[in-house]
Amino acid sequence: MNHTFVLPNSGHNFDAKASKMGMWLFLYTELLLFGGLFLVYMVYRSMYPDEFLLASFNLNVWMGTFNTVILLTSSMTIAMSITALQKGNKKLSINLMWITIAAAIGFLVIKYFEWGAKFDHGLFPGMDHFNALPTGERLYFYLYFFMTGLHGLHVIIGGIFILFVISGVKKGTVTPERYSLSENAGLYWHLVDLIWIYLFPLFYLIH
Amino acid sequence: MTSETLPYTSYLKEKTGIMSWLFTLDHKRIGLMYLYGIVAFFLVGATLGLLMRFELLNPGKDLVDPHTYNQIFTLHGVIMIFLFIIPSIPAVFGNFFLPLLLGTDDVAFPKLNLLSFWLYVLGAFFALATLIFGDGPADTGWTFYAPYSVKTGTNVTMSVLAAFILGFSSILTGLNFIVTIHRLRTPKMGFNQMPLFAWSLYATSWIQLLATPVIGITLLMIVAERMFGIGLFDPSIGGDPILYQHMFWIYSHPAVYIMALPAMGIVSEILPTFSQRTIFGYKAIAYSSMAIAFIGYFVWGHHMFTSGMSGPAAYIFSILTFLVAIPTSIKVFNWVSTLYKGSIVIEVPLLFMLAFIFNFLIGGLTGLALGALAADVHLHDTYFVVGHFHYVMFGGTGFAFFGALHYWFPKMWGKMYNKTRAYIGFAILFVGFNILYFPMLILGIQGMPRRYYDYLPEFTFLNQVSTVGSWITVTGLIIIIVNLIVSGRNGKKATDNPWNGITLEWQTKSPPPLHNFDKMPTIPERGPYDYPNAKRG
Amino acid sequence: MYASNFVEGVDFSLYLILSISVFFLVGITAVMIYFLFRYSKKNNPVATNIEGSHTLEIIWTAIPTILVLIMFWYGWTGYRPMLTAPDDAIEIEAVGQMWKWTFNYENGKSSDSLVIPLDKSVKLNLVSKDVLHSLYIPAFRIKQDVVPGKDYSMWFIGQKLGKYDILCAEYCGQLHSYMLSTVSVVEESKYEEWLVSAPDTNGEHPGLTLMKKNACLSCHTQDGTRLVGPSFKGLLGRNETIIIDGNDHEITVDGDYIRNKIKNPTNSLVKTYQSGLMPALPLTNDEISLMDEYISGIK
Amino acid sequence: MENNKHEHITSYKEHFSTWLALILLTFMTVFVSVFGADLRTLSVATAMLIATIKATAVAYYFMHLKYEPKIYKAMMAVVLALFAFFMIMITIDYLTR
Ligand code: HEA
Ligand code: HEA
Numbered sequence A: 001m002n003h004t005f006v007l008p009n010s011g012h013n014f015d016a017k018a019s020k021m022g023m024w025l026f027l028y029t030e031l032l033l034f035g036g037l038f039l040v041y042m043v044y045r046s047m048y049p050d051e052f053l054l055a056s057f058n059l060n061v062w063m064g065t066f067n068t069v070i071l072l073t074s075s076m077t078i079a080m081s082i083t084a085l086q087k088g089n090k091k092l093s094i095n096l097m098w099i100t101i102a103a104a105i106g107f108l109v110i111k112y113f114e115w116g117a118k119f120d121h122g123l124f125p126g127m128d129h130f131n132a133l134p135t136g137e138r139l140y141f142y143l144y145f146f147m148t149g150l151h152g153l154h155v156i157i158g159g160i161f162i163l164f165v166i167s168g169v170k171k172g173t174v175t176p177e178r179y180s181l182s183e184n185a186g187l188y189w190h191l192v193d194l195i196w197i198y199l200f201p202l203f204y205l206i207h
Numbered sequence B: 001m002t003s004e005t006l007p008y009t010s011y012l013k014e015k016t017g018i019m020s021w022l023f024t025l026d027h028k029r030i031g032l033m034y035l036y037g038i039v040a041f042f043l044v045g046a047t048l049g050l051l052m053r054f055e056l057l058n059p060g061k062d063l064v065d066p067h068t069y070n071q072i073f074t075l076h077g078v079i080m081i082f083l084f085i086i087p088s089i090p091a092v093f094g095n096f097f098l099p100l101l102l103g104t105d106d107v108a109f110p111k112l113n114l115l116s117f118w119l120y121v122l123g124a125f126f127a128l129a130t131l132i133f134g135d136g137p138a139d140t141g142w143t144f145y146a147p148y149s150v151k152t153g154t155n156v157t158m159s160v161l162a163a164f165i166l167g168f169s170s171i172l173t174g175l176n177f178i179v180t181i182h183r184l185r186t187p188k189m190g191f192n193q194m195p196l197f198a199w200s201l202y203a204t205s206w207i208q209l210l211a212t213p214v215i216g217i218t219l220l221m222i223v224a225e226r227m228f229g230i231g232l233f234d235p236s237i238g239g240d241p242i243l244y245q246h247m248f249w250i251y252s253h254p255a256v257y258i259m260a261l262p263a264m265g266i267v268s269e270i271l272p273t274f275s276q277r278t279i280f281g282y283k284a285i286a287y288s289s290m291a292i293a294f295i296g297y298f299v300w301g302h303h304m305f306t307s308g309m310s311g312p313a314a315y316i317f318s319i320l321t322f323l324v325a326i327p328t329s330i331k332v333f334n335w336v337s338t339l340y341k342g343s344i345v346i347e348v349p350l351l352f353m354l355a356f357i358f359n360f361l362i363g364g365l366t367g368l369a370l371g372a373l374a375a376d377v378h379l380h381d382t383y384f385v386v387g388h389f390h391y392v393m394f395g396g397t398g399f400a401f402f403g404a405l406h407y408w409f410p411k412m413w414g415k416m417y418n419k420t421r422a423y424i425g426f427a428i429l430f431v432g433f434n435i436l437y438f439p440m441l442i443l444g445i446q447g448m449p450r451r452y453y454d455y456l457p458e459f460t461f462l463n464q465v466s467t468v469g470s471w472i473t474v475t476g477l478i479i480i481i482v483n484l485i486v487s488g489r490n491g492k493k494a495t496d497n498p499w500n501g502i503t504l505e506w507q508t509k510s511p512p513p514l515h516n517f518d519k520m521p522t523i524p525e526r527g528p529y530d531y532p533n534a535k536r537g
Numbered sequence C: 001m002y003a004s005n006f007v008e009g010v011d012f013s014l015y016l017i018l019s020i021s022v023f024f025l026v027g028i029t030a031v032m033i034y035f036l037f038r039y040s041k042k043n044n045p046v047a048t049n050i051e052g053s054h055t056l057e058i059i060w061t062a063i064p065t066i067l068v069l070i071m072f073w074y075g076w077t078g079y080r081p082m083l084t085a086p087d088d089a090i091e092i093e094a095v096g097q098m099w100k101w102t103f104n105y106e107n108g109k110s111s112d113s114l115v116i117p118l119d120k121s122v123k124l125n126l127v128s129k130d131v132l133h134s135l136y137i138p139a140f141r142i143k144q145d146v147v148p149g150k151d152y153s154m155w156f157i158g159q160k161l162g163k164y165d166i167l168c169a170e171y172c173g174q175l176h177s178y179m180l181s182t183v184s185v186v187e188e189s190k191y192e193e194w195l196v197s198a199p200d201t202n203g204e205h206p207g208l209t210l211m212k213k214n215a216c217l218s219c220h221t222q223d224g225t226r227l228v229g230p231s232f233k234g235l236l237g238r239n240e241t242i243i244i245d246g247n248d249h250e251i252t253v254d255g256d257y258i259r260n261k262i263k264n265p266t267n268s269l270v271k272t273y274q275s276g277l278m279p280a281l282p283l284t285n286d287e288i289s290l291m292d293e294y295i296s297g298i299k
Numbered sequence D: 001m002e003n004n005k006h007e008h009i010t011s012y013k014e015h016f017s018t019w020l021a022l023i024l025l026t027f028m029t030v031f032v033s034v035f036g037a038d039l040r041t042l043s044v045a046t047a048m049l050i051a052t053i054k055a056t057a058v059a060y061y062f063m064h065l066k067y068e069p070k071i072y073k074a075m076m077a078v079v080l081a082l083f084a085f086f087m088i089m090i091t092i093d094y095l096t097r
């Protein structure tokens, strides 16, 4: 075919800035997705402050703190993996990403035990003990399960995203010159962290 | 046009076979696929509308039982809102023409664009699957108000998931457009040299991006409530139904500007072309789009004046509602002034735009009556509201959609439609439309509530007028659609620039080649609508 | 005289806005059509590029702004008085449920339709037993949503003798459009008389009275017609397929079944009917037996 | 278009100090909450304040916002303003009932 002419501003060019901007825009939608839940939380907490307080005693502050530390650390490792990639150190970059994924798994395992403990105490919607709770405490747990559940889902997605980047670096599609994908995975992972930064005090640190 | 004789392959012919369409990355083909899907769903939704009008011909039962009626208007609303009008102009004409107007060859993320389309298909599948799976389509109204939506046995979960998926598709389209506008404008085209349709899409995209997630999460909460008993909104197991309404309208009011702004962008394209002069008040129109998008976020409460909202909140929401009308009125005045000292050629697209202004005026001005607290207490959830939103959505956006279809028809298919039939179709549609919806405004003032299967006998006459109007409307629409299909197959060949327009899409061939431009497009020096032949003003 | 104390405020704001609207609609349309002919290609072969005008821009921002503020103001002043009921208002409880209104007076009288004295403030305390409803009296220009779990109220003064429609204006399911009632505005003396008169049960079965009160008959007919739920006609001894936990069971309806169904409506569902619609009502065993007795009697 | 040759590369040290600050803040917020129990509403405010400082640090340093063009900050500001407005409007409705 006869296309010798290509526009300089073609949509098929690789454009690192565009992909970063796209990622940020996507993060805004994620922020507002959780934002909706924070709105609901705000209303119910202001309606039932005491019940929220009581219900929060069922969570283990230290597990929460530990998980926070895990996530923050993983945030650092993923950020460093980008630095490593930019500096051309692929091996280090990949290792740092593996550490991040390990942290993600650790986080989920702890969450699994926390949720499991709630099940054992009959604190899940529909269970008898749960149904006997006052409205405010039930709302606390609805929100707790919904929000940490959705957050957990994001942890999983973020982990898969990082796996993709690892394979990209290995295959050579993500390189020190062309690292948008790794940057975007990093951005996504930080968002997961960012949301946890709020979830943690809102559920664990009510006093 | 001299270039006509040169050999070139249009995007329609460049590759063939069904796969070259279904998995195309070309924005023009994706736009066309959206067009077929959207028009199909418009016809489905419209047929449901027609059924409702049949049912309402007389008090009592005419056609279906109350339960079916409720499912029909819900499906009608869901289809019309999520499958027709929200994607309509952005996904079809935005996709097809935004890159052309900006002088580039595609959107920023072509693959993401294809993904949006497939999500649209998936969402459509979910919406229709309710007909087969579960206990039938939802019967909640398109607003899915809790706690009824939690209690009813119909397949609300699936309808809601459809809306969720379609929302996701809409977000990705918006994201794509924002990045496209930021990154892919042709060199030297600043924001203030962009055509106004691009501006309106920019404003729209921001709404799609930032408002849609809120309804996404709200709908997920409804699903969680139905499936796991996460009772965030049903008072019998915990939550507060009024909060649901807040969350719903935080999205759904801005969403009405997702519907309206692109239509306004279309008007701003077409009026200068047929007046053969520059647009009046370019910046006022461009920035008022942004203003509408922004203020539009803060007025959602006007849907809840009778929900038991507090006095101060009602006060603030009402005043903000009135403020959002001002940028719209600025646009209307600028459009009318664009006709002033033009050299007007009357063609069907222009008529559609003038009809848009007329209908949208009725719709917008009735919106003011709804924004006033006292009047809304009487009018809320009556047929006045139904009249209002059909005037803005169908009379406004719908007319703009069909106008744009005629305006860009030669560019998209390289054929010209039959003008006589187009005139006739337009005239019948316009008359029918007003007979269909004007009586609803009166019915509302008289106090007929909406979502009523049956009504008091004193409302019979106006309902019958309205039903007759729906028949006239069908006739008009059928003429228009048949005319376009026939012309697309064997219409006269169109020139590259049949309307003598000067925005960039007219600088390439009809239909455009796969990569849109074979040479660098040139942008008019003094703004996108600066007609070289017109006198300096 | 207006039918209620709110008619004037509402109508004024509505018609004020509609008049301004008509003015703009007619004006803009006329200008548009005039331009269309005056500046057609024939009459004006060469166009003029006018880029805009700051003066005009300011004028047509300012005028609508002033107009909408006026509109807002009358909307607000018409609405404000609806927010707070006077202290001396007669309080009546208005109960909405699928798909029936019930009005309970302070002296214990209960009625399907509202009766109020002329020129007296009346405050309705709104209670919903299930989903959202909205109590709408078009003639009074007043409407208020009835929300489960919330103590809302509305108030008004009936100023003209007569009988007016009460409609449900918030979608509440299948028979939303049949959730109708009336309000009668009567002389005060008549109102007092009506208030103490015994409920007009005409010696009907107490089970029927109970069922009327609890809106059972909005969904179940006594004549065999199928509505939302199965008809009561010939119910006792009928063979039905019911669904429990997703499995079909063939049963013959007996008294136990009827009493159980009233008590725990969500445990089972008669096939081909929609689930989740029948409410669990706070009834005593005696009341349930009365209902059962009546239902079993409908042959 | 420009490529990303001149992108700022954040040093390992900077990442590490950010992390250290975040961890300290985390322990601080736990401390305030566990041992400052009778502060009540004040402790909600401090918890949110600390969370916001942490979030800003993550966005600024880990997410690189500090080194991005102004438009990114502007967009972020719009998003946050929007969300704040949602909160304010809903609060007004619920507080003034
Ligand atoms: C395209 C969609 C669209 C658009 C653009 C609008 C635009 C507007 N809408 Fe509408 N609206 C809907 C779609 C839309 N609406 C829908 C779907 C519903 C119902 C949802 C449901 O419940 O199912 C609804 C419901 C709705 C309600 C709630 C009614 C109720 O349920 O009680 C209100 C209340 O304030 C309202 C107001 C407005 C206002 C003030 C505008 C303004 O933006 C209009 C501005 C336009 C003008 C004012 C005309 C042009 C101006 C001039 C010519 C200048 C002269 C004007 C002045 C003097 C100011 N709308
Ligand atoms: C873009 C949006 C849009 C459009 C275009 C329409 C178009 C129409 N609508 Fe719709 N409507 C809504 C959006 C829309 N509607 C929404 C959101 C609601 C609220 C739902 C709710 O309450 O939840 C609503 C509610 C609504 C009601 C109120 C129901 C109630 O409250 O009880 C009514 C009643 O008359 C109605 C009628 C119609 C009619 C007759 C058309 C017609 O104008 C359609 C015009 C087209 C035709 C008349 C037919 C064309 C058909 C063909 C050419 C095809 C022929 C093909 C075959 C036979 C296969 N609509």
Ligand code: CUA
Pocket (backbone or CB within 6 Å): C096, C097, C098, C099, C132, C133, C134, C168, C169, C170, C171, C172, C173, C176, C177, C179
């Ligand atoms: Cu009750 Cu509608």
Ligand SMILES: [Cu+2]
Pocket (backbone or CB within 6 Å): B252, B253, B256, B299, B300, B302, B303
């Ligand atoms: Cu609105």
